[in-house]
Amino acid sequence: GENVEQHPSTLSVQEGDSAVIKCTYSDSASNYFPWYKQELGKRPQLIIDIRSNVGEKKDQRIAVTLNKTAKHFSLHITETQPEDSAVYFCATNSGGYQKVTFGIGTKLQVIP
């Protein structure tokens, strides 16, 4: 099955700095790459996604890049704020492409 590796597992940044989280995947047929944010005690929520026909997508302070040749994609958060503190999961579709497989998560702490 699909294998999604994510790193780092924890990340601390100063408020205002940028944060980058990286993921690699194994299934070359995967074509959908979402990122979810999960605040403590809350449900995961989609923050941005990218499809395989696009190399980069940006939404305000959040951007995602995709390198299909290398099978990796990254989340970039600029001008981080304390409310960005959460666990971020990368994911990709797999197994008939209706299922979503998640990475292990990155706990981001933004220090005021």
Next chain:
Amino acid sequence: SAVISQKPSRDICQRGTSLTIQCQVDSQVTMMFWYRQQPGQSLTLIATANQGSEATYESGFVIDKFPISRPNLTFSTLTVSNMSPEDSSIYLCSAKPGIGTGELFFGEGSRLTVL
């Protein structure tokens, strides 16, 4: 979009008992899934709940332990059977409104503690 309600939100259960978690979506959705999330861990897919037929289970999960029902396009249940402390976890219902790739919506989760 889809708003998902799960119940119970939490429960403390005795070893050997079974508990059924209910998941209600506010609109008809194509796909429904059940995930398990152990504290501080990732989301692991248990199964895809298929409307009107048997669920499709992932490796390591079996129907006898995690029977799932999906009688219609808005409702599903997950039962955790013959529980042991290792089943202590958060169980999350999720749904995808359309076919193909797209956003997954999640319920708030059901936190089970097995003593």
